[in-house]
Amino acid sequence: MSDTVLFDYWRSSASYRVRIALNMLAIPCSSVPVDLLAGEHKRAEHLARNPQGLVPALQVDGHMLTQSLAIIEYLSETRPNAGLLPSDPLGRHRVRALSYAIAMDIHPVCNLGVVSHVMQQSSDPDAARSAWMRKFIGEGLAAFERLLDSPHTGEFCHGDQPTMADLCLVPQLYNAHRWKVDLSACGRVTAIARRCETLPAFAAAHPDRSAPGSN
């Protein structure tokens, strides 16, 4: 198990975070698609990689790693000058707090398993899904916008270089656009995401570049 392999789904925002990190750190990696819509993540082959039945899983340095933020921190700690987390404890706290506001507070309630359950409870499943996504992504990003109202915010979420917080923000914004969330009160969020999207590491990780048939 020496090659780096990402077990990935093109529209997975947790996988998208890790794709950006791998690109930023220039880690050569191949990708194995795990089709969530076909339920491949719940099959024995993927459960052997990640017993939670979620993507991503990353085979790296002879290990199979799960949990996108734990993966990003591992890569950041093991690759020289990664810069995905600040060197000072308070800075690391802020980057983690921003990252968790997305990865632990917005993302889990908008996950496929949760939203499928919400749809099953409704007589109009598509409308229920849109309303759910708009509510939770909209409220979560409005709170994130307030968190960015800080002297520590710079060109990016924390200072003037991208950190783990930006790796969480950009995929969440992709989902916000997908579900037509009103972002008119989120000027900092949208400006930072736009800036990130101009960087090659972010652009190359975009779902459109990983979608089936995009190569």
Ligand SMILES: N[C@@H](CCC(=O)N[C@@H](CS)C(=O)NCC(=O)O)C(=O)O
């Ligand atoms: N906390 C996990 C979340 C992983 C996760 O929820 N992945 C989603 C795709 S973004 C998934 O596999 N969903 C499948 C499902 O909900 O059944 C991480 O950050 O890696």
